Amino acid sequence: MQTTPGTTDTASPDSAAYAPTDRTIxxxxxxxxxxxxxxxxxxxxxxxxxxxxxxxxGAPVVLPTLYGRVGDRLYVHGSTGSRPLRMARAxxxxxxxxxxxxxxxTHVDGLVLARSAFHHSINYxxxxxxxxxxxxxxxxxxxxxxxxxVDHVVPGRSADSRPANTKELAATAVLxxxxxxxxxxxxxxxxxDDPEDMDxxxxxxxxxxxxxxxxxxxxxxxxxxxxxxxxLVEL
Amino acid sequence: MQTTPGTTDTASPDSAAYAPTDRTIxxxxxxxxxxxxxxxxxxxxxxxxxxxxxxxxGAPVVLPTLYGRVGDRLYVHGSTGSRPLRMARAxxxxxxxxxxxxxxxTHVDGLVLARSAFHHSINYxxxxxxxxxxxxxxxxxxxxxxxxxVDHVVPGRSADSRPANTKELAATAVLxxxxxxxxxxxxxxxxxDDPEDMDxxxxxxxxxxxxxxxxxxxxxxxxxxxxxxxxLVEL
Numbered sequence: 001m002q003t004t005p006g007t008t009d010t011a012s013p014d015s016a017a018y019a020p021t022d023r024t025i026x027x028x029x030x031x032x033x034x035x036x037x038x039x040x041x042x043x044x045x046x047x048x049x050x051x052x053x054x055x056x057x058g059a060p061v062v063l064p065t066l067y068g069r070v071g072d073r074l075y076v077h078g079s080t081g082s083r084p085l086r087m088a089r090a091x092x093x094x095x096x097x098x099x100x101x102x103x104x105x106t107h108v109d110g111l112v113l114a115r116s117a118f119h120h121s122i123n124y125x126x127x128x129x130x131x132x133x134x135x136x137x138x139x140x141x142x143x144x145x146x147x148x149x150v151d152h153v154v155p156g157r158s159a160d161s162r163p164a165n166t167k168e169l170a171a172t173a174v175l176x177x178x179x180x181x182x183x184x185x186x187x188x189x190x191x192x193d194d195p196e197d198m199d200x201x202x203x204x205x206x207x208x209x210x211x212x213x214x215x216x217x218x219x220x221x222x223x224x225x226x227x228x229x230x231x232l233v234e235l
Numbered sequence: 236m237q238t239t240p241g242t243t244d245t246a247s248p249d250s251a252a253y254a255p256t257d258r259t260i261x262x263x264x265x266x267x268x269x270x271x272x273x274x275x276x277x278x279x280x281x282x283x284x285x286x287x288x289x290x291x292x293g294a295p296v297v298l299p300t301l302y303g304r305v306g307d308r309l310y311v312h313g314s315t316g317s318r319p320l321r322m323a324r325a326x327x328x329x330x331x332x333x334x335x336x337x338x339x340x341t342h343v344d345g346l347v348l349a350r351s352a353f354h355h356s357i358n359y360x361x362x363x364x365x366x367x368x369x370x371x372x373x374x375x376x377x378x379x380x381x382x383x384x385v386d387h388v389v390p391g392r393s394a395d396s397r398p399a400n401t402k403e404l405a406a407t408a409v410l411x412x413x414x415x416x417x418x419x420x421x422x423x424x425x426x427x428d429d430p431e432d433m434d435x436x437x438x439x440x441x442x443x444x445x446x447x448x449x450x451x452x453x454x455x456x457x458x459x460x461x462x463x464x465x466x467l468v469e470l
Contacts, residue, residue, distance in 0.1 A: 082262060
């Protein structure tokens with residue numbers, strides 16, 4: 001079903017960029033694709049949730065989940081009983097077969113309203129990662145991964161919360177996914193109407209979607225002497 | 236790899252709800268799952284982008300894409316040359332084999348900060364749909380699907396834009412996915428700290444994420460006499 005040959009460039013032409021592969025070169029709108037680490041990491045670090053895809057009994061499954069990044073490695077976590085985490089464990093004598101995944105992160109930045117229905121679009125930034133996820137068995141890496149997961153939600157938070165205890169660590173499984181076969185894609189700007197449509201009487205432009213957060217909601221049982229920490233004020 | 240038996244209930248116990256199946260009964264946090272149409276449709280109608288998962292050469296692929304809903308059917312669209320749309324077409328003598336997909340929609344509503352790292356979470360609402368997507372070949376259904384896709388972005392917009400012409404219709408492929416094997420899942424409320432952690436000196440609560448949109452950005456070339464339409468004012 002592939003129309004292009006296999007991996008087109010395994011040697012990265014630039015150490016600051018991920019090498020494109022057959023799976024990460026888009027069939028459409030190739031001009032929207034990017035492979036540099038700075039762009040990829042910025043998109044990953046700004047989002048809260050990824051969509052993790054894997055194959056179960058031959059069918060695709062896509063689940064939303066939190067993640068964290070440490071350098072060129074992503075981590076997802078879950079109960080040791082959850083499906084993808086069980087599937088990533090060795091189910092036979094085979095050592096750590098891993099789990100083939102596709103992990104995708106998307107920001108929706110704006111709604112693009114064109115004069116023609118056909119040119120309606122959205123402004124977005126996305127990252128798609130293909131690879132094999134492996135269970136993290138090293139205790140130190142597992143602790144660092146869990147810190148990264150908490151700090152991904154709110155930078156600085158892991159140092160201001162009780163770390164996982166032995167029981168919690170045992171109940172939590174962590175998967176790692178190396179950033180290797182990765183691409184970013186983005187659309188920005190206004191609508192691209194056809195020249196012959198420019199005089200149509202329809203409003204055209206962009207509806208920018210709101211970012212950021214509203215006022216914090218403290219827990220009802222929060223002790224009154226606990227102030228909002230700086231890392232939340234700066235959020 | 237399944238720990239529960241196959242489909243547990245194919246007869247819907249309530250016409251207003253989707254019947255749970257093995258794939259839509261979560262292994263974890265089953266109390267967060269819902270199957271009623273009202274909940275499912277509300278989550279679907281509020282989001283802009285879904286994550287469409289399919290299997291290509293045995294590996295999962297997850298792509299963000301726009302969608303529209305008409306009753307119990309979702310539509311996604313794309314260029315006739317895009318991968319999932321090509322894959323859904325008959326590739327042999329077999330008539331319309333369809334494409335096995337998992338379509339997931341997620342809202343991230345808030346960041347949940349607990350006193351313990353372990354109980355950090357997010358407030359979210361998600362819908363996961365399993366099924367087989369088929370190419371829409373009926374011209375009337377295709378037109379209605381494209382209207383639904385535009386109206387999903389901004390309700391009322393399809394009537395206030397130039398409809399697709401013959402050339403645009405020919406360049407666009409539409410896939411349909413029936414809502415049948417569907418579940419919603421949601422987390423709301425504050426952190427669920429353990430009783431022994433309640434006196435820890437860490438701020439706890441929820442960071443609600445902002446919804447809505449910022450000020451409209453008209454196209455630079457928009458004629459000055461074109462006012463902002465009511466459906467955008469009400470957005």
